[in-house]
Amino acid sequence: MGYNVAIDGPAGAGKSTVAKRVAKELGFIYVDTGAMYRALAVFFLKKGLKPEDTKEIAEVCKEAEVSIGYEEGIQQVYLNRENVTSLLRTEEVGNMASVSSAVREVRAQLLELQRELARTKDVVMDGRDIGTNILPNADVKVYLTASVETRAKRRYLELQEKGVECNLEDIARDIEERDTRDMNREIAPLKQAEDAILVDSSDMTIDEVVDTIKSLCK
Ligand code: DC
Numbered sequence: 001m002g003y004n005v006a007i008d009g010p011a012g013a014g015k016s017t018v019a020k021r022v023a024k025e026l027g028f029i030y031v032d033t034g035a036m037y038r039a040l041a042v043f044f045l046k047k048g049l050k051p052e053d054t055k056e057i058a059e060v061c062k063e064a065e066v067s068i069g070y071e072e073g074i075q076q077v078y079l080n081r082e083n084v085t086s087l088l089r090t091e092e093v094g095n096m097a098s099v100s101s102a103v104r105e106v107r108a109q110l111l112e113l114q115r116e117l118a119r120t121k122d123v124v125m126d127g128r129d130i131g132t133n134i135l136p137n138a139d140v141k142v143y144l145t146a147s148v149e150t151r152a153k154r155r156y157l158e159l160q161e162k163g164v165e166c167n168l169e170d171i172a173r174d175i176e177e178r179d180t181r182d183m184n185r186e187i188a189p190l191k192q193a194e195d196a197i198l199v200d201s202s203d204m205t206i207d208e209v210v211d212t213i214k215s216l217c218k
Pocket residue numbers: 011033034035037038094097098099101102126127128129130178182
């Protein structure tokens with residue numbers, strides 16, 4: 001059994017930035033489970049499906065095999081053996097992932113892959129249901145959050161840096177919609193595990209969050 005650090009929280013709380021750093025500094029593997037849901041979302045979009053086609057999504061998801069690997073320490077995601085890592089970070093894929101991840105068959109498809117990684121390796125795994133559902137016995141559980149305003153502002157600055165036209169109010173609304181969906185779905189909703197430590201990153205630097213989480217480990 002590997003040493004398992006589970007980091008859950010809403011979109012934009014800084015999970016992936018922080019989880020990546022914690023993993024690197026502890027010499028663990030970083031597992032980004034959101035990227036797995038995004039890879040399945042790419043598959044559904046390639047099939048011409050829309051987020052509301054949940055019945056078809058449930059039917060076709062068996063045809064998609066997701067796996068992960070590492071190139072120079074960076075997680076790569078493969079969909080039916082094709083590296084789709086560069087396709088995952090669009091709003092369209094994010095929205096499809098948020099909706100399709102509520103489908104039971106989609107979650108079932110990724111559960112074993114995630115558990116198997118944690119069984120065999122020391123991991124920092126981030127997502128929405130890692131501490132509550134995937135790794136209930138994780139050694140360390142963190143629920144990382146931040147206010148909607150902070151998360152929207154971070155996303156806005158990130159997009160501006162990439163030269164993408166955007167509007168702060170639209171981003172805040174998008175984040176709120178995604179929170180509502182992720183927290184209210186029937187299967188494995190986003191919530192703080194009873195034994196998870198709450199970390200609110202609204203007024204913290206990345207270094208402070210990383211140090212806080214590292215101090216909980218071993
Ligand atoms: O973290 P992210 O934005 O890359 O995740 C994309 C979507 O996938 C997110 O809206 C919710 C879903 N997700 C999930 O349901 N469970 C996880 N463990 C990780 C992500």
